[in-house]
Amino acid sequence: MLEPIGILDSTFIHNKNIGHSWGYGNNLVVFPTKFSQSTTLAGVPCSRKNLFMISWERTLxxxxxxxxxxxxxxxxxxxxxxxxxxxxxxxxxxxxxxxxxxxxxxxxxxxxxxxxxxxxxxxxxxxxxxxxxxxxxxxxxxxxxxxxxxxxPLGILPHLLEWVRIHFPNALEETGTVLASPNPEFHESYWKALYGLVFQLRIDSAIKLLRIHSGFQTDAFQSAFELLKKMPVFSVNSPLSAPEFTFRWNHWKEECESRIHAGDFFDSQDLQLLMEILCGKEEAFEKVADFFETWYQRMITQLTFTHPTISASSLGDQADQFLAAFTGFDDLxxxxxxxxxxxxxxxxxxxxxxxxxxxxxxxxxxxxxxxxxxxxxxxxxxxxxxxxxxxxxxxxxxxxxxxxxxxxxxxxxLDHCPTVGSATLEHLLTRLPCQSELKASKLIALAERRKLTSVVTSVCRVMGRNALKNGRLGAAVAWAVRAQDAPLATYAADAVLERYLQDSDFTSTDLLDSLGAGLLASDRLAFLGKYREFHRLYSANDFHSAATLLISLISSRIAPKYFWAVLLMDALPLLETNPPVFTSDQTYELMQSLQELTSSFQDDAEPIPHPNCQLNSDKTMLITLALSRNLAKCFVQQTGYD
Amino acid sequence: MVSVISTVDTGHEDMIHDAQMDYYGCRLATCSSDRSVRIYDVKNGTQTLAADLRGHEGPVWQIAWAHPKFGNILASCSYDRKVIIWKEINGQWIKFYEYANHDSSVNSVCWAPHDYGLILACGSSDGSISILSATAAGGWEAKKINNAHTIGCNAVSWAPAIGPNAAFDSSSGVRSTPVKRFVSGGCDNLVKVWREDKEWVEEAKLEGHSDWVRDAAWAPSIGLSRTVIASCSQDRRVILWTNDGVSSSWNQRVLHTFEDVVWHVSWSVTGNILAVSGGDNKVSLWKETVEGQWVCISDVNRGKGSAPGQQ
Structure with missing residues (x-):
């Protein structure tokens, strides 16, 4: 048995060494282990190597x-x-x-x-x-x-008594049992029930119970009945002031005591005890000590009959005394x-x-x-x-x-913790596993409202990585942009380009096109955006703008070199138009990049690129030819203007 | 009420030495004397084996997950004197980096707060501590503190990156660059605090234990200026070391003297509960009350005492 957590497993009997480690929140992993880091490593012969995940505070x-x-x-x-x-x-x-x-x-x-x-x-x-x-x-x-x-704090005792009434319903329950019996006054709990009602100042109920006693008409019962009825009760809404109440209380108590002395209750020990309780006599409470379940129940009852107007500030000392007498302070x-x-x-x-x-x-x-x-x-x-x-x-x-x-x-x-709330929230939010876009959006909204930018970044970054892992490239780009994570954006943009090379088509284009200024998160992403624009211009037959854009992508070096071959091939149909869309300067620009590419390609030790990115002799020939033809067309056109 | 929510049969062939949940509590890694490291996916109380990593040639003592922003990365250290950093790429776990520059068993590995980048501290029985950092070029760079602890270093634990006055910083949105620190414990009975100051320097030497220090754990201090370190030892005691975040002095206070050697101390994610375990067949949870008392909240005998009317 692993104490104090209480795991019953034989593995813990053989091995007294326990290892543990935290999970998220109130979770702990525990396992039997051996810590000896010496060379002898003979494990205890035991077939199963179990771990236990334990948790607490799960009531909520x-x-x-x-x-x-x-x-x-x-x-x-x-x-x-x-x-x-x-x-x-x-x-x-x-x-x-x-x-x-x-x-x-x-x-x-x-x-x-x-x-x-x-x-x-x-x-x-x-x-x-x-x-x-x-x-x-x-x-x-x-x-x-x-x-x-x-x-x-002045009228505290009536409140405490109410507290006792609520939490100790046994007085009423006992009375119910007694009344339900065929002959209540001979029920063994008759007097206990009666005292219980009096303890909680349920005087009306106590009187009712007294009335059904066959001796009710005797002098002793009548005297007790009268005193009970006359008893002044200090209540929360009492119109009496404390001194006024005390005056009446003392007067009533004197009368009780004088009747006890006069032997009014000599015939009935039970009534005698009742009267002594009313007078708050310590000996009387000793006799009924067993009727109290707890020290505080007894304390509040007894104080009701000894110090009904006690102030809150004196209660502490009283509590000490009652607790000491009732259970003592050991094993509290x-x-x-x-x-x-x-x-x-x-x-x-x-x-x-x-x-x-x-x-x-x-x-x-x-x-x-x-x-x-x-x-x-x-x-x-x-x-x-x-x-x-x-x-x-x-x-x-x-x-x-x-x-x-x-x-x-x-x-x-945490919103209402001005000093540590925000830092704690930041810490906890970033550790919440976000399995779905919905949860991620919820987290981000929460964090943005509280200006926890690091949480937003962290969630976006993790979501971006997940999207990449699952091949959802458009989403990966979008998350990377939101996270303002340039390396991740570049990585995702490269993945999009790679897929384009494979499929000759862009997936999740609408996502990419909606990124706007977000495309500036990384150069590669900016290129991707511009390249998409090139395609749009081209398909809209705006060849001049498309050509200019293509040139600027190469000359600004924003296009990754591995993609130049693709761009040059993209230029091919534009080079074939008549009148030409590329100017002579632009054509020279293209020639220069082709040269740079063919001369540098050999010494590139990069892994083998996609076939579309490779410039074989056929392609080179094709492009060179197209370039020269275009240049010629430019000259003809220029001469025409001249 | 502490309850067992699940039992995992790890399938290890020999004693388990460490088990670590990842950042989100979704994956569990274990390591064992059988020289393997195993990774399980944990979902709704059930676990499925996701990987069985072989590469060490001796018992594997400790494992540590890196922050998920770096991808799925796990470090392990072993009696074979090696530290291996494993990485999951396209669903496959590969050996990302292997560090073999210790002369004896490597006992403890701990990743630095993610804000600093991918940095790992390793404590070894050769008495030295290595700090491995991933470089921008994709390689690794090692710094070594020789003779950090005579006879051997048993534990390393990083200080949180959020330094003192974090509450003010976070409200203004500006974060000062915190100083890198970590704590170590060793066979010289000492607990030491290290600070990076271009090179790693010993900032504090905490003397209090009378036998080998087995573990040390720096508490996460979220939004508070006070820092706390817990250490445990073969002297059967757990000591809490506190620093007010302003002065350079550390106050010590014995949390409790246990019945047997205390092997392991660790803080909950938010630093509000300390878990302690050792050779006395017990795991206990400790918490500081508003009265400044450290109480064992897992003590089942507390909280008893019947309520009235409920018998």
């Missing part, structure tokens, strides 16, 4: 999570757009965004749970359930962050550590903890962005908060870039 690639990726991107962009218009986003708007993110997470959890039910194998179900759990934890932490960072799970950090409002720790766990880049990126806009990241002294936000957004974008289609979402996040 799951089809059921796709909606979360897309919708959260929408929410993210909405915040950034609002910021573009206004200098600052108000807290209430941020709370709204936070709600939106949580709705997206919850929808995703629901989709995953449904998918888990429909999965065909146990393994698949388990894998989806694990994913669902990741998002469940994310939502739990996110919600707490929303309360601690975005809500009014990442989730506990994160929640503790949130309660302490230790933002760096919150993000650091979540960052340390795989598959959380979605969470850290979006949360950090929200906290950044809320000003909550400012608490870091040595790290610039903007930089921190950027690092996290970038990590998320990198994760998206590892997927064949999600990368385009990643681009949108």
């Amino acid at each position: 690639y799951n089809p059921f999570v796709r909606k979360l990726v897309n919708e959260s991107c929408g929410a993210f962009i909405a915040i950034q757009t609002r910021l573009g218009k206004e200098a600052q986003v108000s807290v209430s708007e941020l709370v709204q965004s936070s709600h939106q993110y949580r709705c997206i997470i919850n929808a995703c959890i629901e989709d995953l749970n449904q998918a888990a039910d429909l999965a065909e194998t146990n393994e698949a179900t388990q894998a989806i359930q694990e994913m669902s759990e990741i998002f469940y934890k994310a939502e739990l932490v996110w919600n707490l962050c929303e309360i601690m960072y975005l809500e009014n 799970s990442s989730l506990d550590a994160t929640l503790l950090a949130v309660l302490r409002r230790d933002t760096r720790k919150v993000i650091g903890e979540m960052q340390g766990v795989l598959d959380n880049s979605w969470f850290t990126a979006h949360l950090a962005d929200l906290l950044y806009h809320a000003g909550a990241l400012q608490s870091f002294e040595d790290i610039n908060s903007l930089q921190l936000r950027e690092t996290l957004l970038r990590d998320y974008a990198i994760c998206l870039f590892s997927h064949q289609s999600l990368w385009s979402v990643g681009v949108l996040y």
